[in-house]
Amino acid sequence: MTTLKLLRRRRFLPLFTTQLLNAFNDNLYKTAMVLFVVYFVYNSEAAEGLFSAVASGLFILPFFVLSALAGQLADMRDKASIIRKVKFCEIGLMIIGASGLYLAWRGYDLPVSIPLGFMTIDTTFPIVLMLFALFLTGVQSTFLGPIKYAILPQHLQEDEVLAGTGLVEAGTYVAILAGTILAGWIPVEIAAAGIILTSMIGYISARQVPPAPPLGDVEKIDLNIIRASIKLVRNTMHDAQVYYAILAISFFWTIGAVLFIQFPPLAKNVIMASKEVASVFLVVFSVGVAIGSVTINHLLKGTVSARYSPVSVIAMGAFVVAFYVVCKMWQADQPTELLNVAEFIAWPMATVLLLCLLGISVAGGMFVVPLYAFLTTRVATSQASRTIAANNIVNSGAMVGGSLMAMALTAAGIPIAEQLLLSAGMCLISAWLGKRLHNAELTEQAAIA
Structure with a gap:
């Protein structure tokens, strides 16, 4: 089987391991921070929802601002070298984040007010420190993002790319699963030590990634990020299949961003569940996306196609509506105290709630994985990193918009x-874009025939 063979190849395994550790560490830190603040610092649904939205927005913002530069560097410099440098810097930023977690755990309380135009957030210095580290984590992910997919066609055979993409995607979500589980169950001070240790192991793994020198002509890097971003997106969008793939992925991750913003405060205030149950929500979501990633690769049999994308995201929207209905029914018989995991599982409708969440994530994984393969197979290999970077710019702009919308609501x-109904409505737009992508795919196939 192609997938299993890839895991034994040095041209794939170190990259896969590095990406897995990166996703694990990001989510261990991010989830530990959000759950600690939501459950032990703030005590109102509005404040908790606002913090979750601010945290998501700060993590996503660097993708919007720096993706053009990241894409240029990935195409004009050795990709393996960039991975090593970024992973080395991760050690420092995780020390900052761990310091914030530790100070918050120790109860260090220095009031800080953050103006955001239409509102002011009153918080403390440890939380500011944690949010700053989260922003830097977003910067790190911005520079790794174009590489993790664009390096695959350079190291893999053409018939291995879809399997490699699916494996990276599935591995990413398994890592998210592991980081999310640990964040919900281990003490915050242990999480602080764990993120530093994982960043060090990730750097060791990154040093084993084989060289991936630039392909084609090496052009001068444009440091004007605004001009470079506009040019990058404009130059990428001329291909109809890439254009619709990027737009569809953007709406998908906007939906995902809004859902992830809602889960922790929804678990605490609507479901009346402990932080361990909140982590179970995120775990089920991650498992479902991994299942969807593997399932769609099996259905398509290695062929890059958007054939199943429209129906997949419509199913995702239907499950979101079902999840909302179950939440409303849950509120009619709401617990009076926070439920632990055993109590939550025993509560009426808990199984239905989790199945709805699993359905959302499986359908989402089936929708998005083939779209990423479009970005690396429909352009020249020398342009792949910049195509991923252009995708990240549009994605992050849409996700920041989703975060701002959640904050405003x-x-x-x-x-x-x-607010769950907003996510369901956006699934219809994604389905339309997925259909337009499939039509463009069929048009090109007819032209070739």
Whole structure:
């Protein structure tokens, strides 16, 4: 089987391991931080929802600002060298994040006010430190993002690319699963030590990635990030299949961003569940995306196609609506105290709630994985990193917009549960874009025939 053979190859395994450790560490830190603040610092649904939205926005913002530069560097410099440098810097940023976690755990309390235009957030210095580290984590991921997919066609055979993409995607979500589980169950001070240790192991793994020198002509790097971003997106969008793939991926991750913003405060205030149950929510979501990633690769049999994308994301929207309905039914018989995992599982409708969440994530994984393969197989290998970077710019802009929308809805007093319907509505737009992508695919096939 191609997938299993790839795991035995040095041209793939170190990259896979490095990406897995990176996703694990990001989510161990991010989830530990959000759960600690939501459950032990703030005590209102509005404040918790706002913090979750701010944290998501800060993590995503670097993708919007720096992806053009990251894409140029990935195509004009050795990709393996960039991976090693970025992973070395991760050690420092995780020390900053661990310091914030430790100070918050020790109860260090220095008030800080952060103006955000239409509102002001009152917080403390440890939380500011944690958010700063989260922003730097976003910067790190921005520079690794174009590489993790674009390096695959350089190291893999053409018939291995889809399997490699699916494996990276599935491995990423298994790592997210592991990091999310640990963040919900281990003490925050242990998480602080764990993120530093994992960053060191990740750097050792990164040093084993084989060289991936630039392909084609090496051009001068444009350091004007605004001009470079506009040029990058404009130059990428001329291909209809890449154009619709990027737009569809953007709406998908906007939906994902809004859902992840909602889960921790929804678990605490609507489901009345402990932070361990909140981590179970995120775990089920991650497992489902991994299942969807592997399933779609099996259905397509190695062929890059958007054939199943429209129906997959429509199914995702239907499961979101079902999840909302179950939440409303849950509120009609809401617990009076936070449930632990055993109590949650025993509560009526808990199984249905988890199945709805699993359905959302499986359908989402089936939708998005083939779209990433479009970005690396429909362009020249020398342009792959910049295509991924252009995708990241559009994705992150849409996700930041989704975070701001969630913040505005929370500030306007709209309950977290009601905001789920926004995600369901956006699935219809993604389905339309997926259909347009499949039509463009069929048009090109007819032209070739």
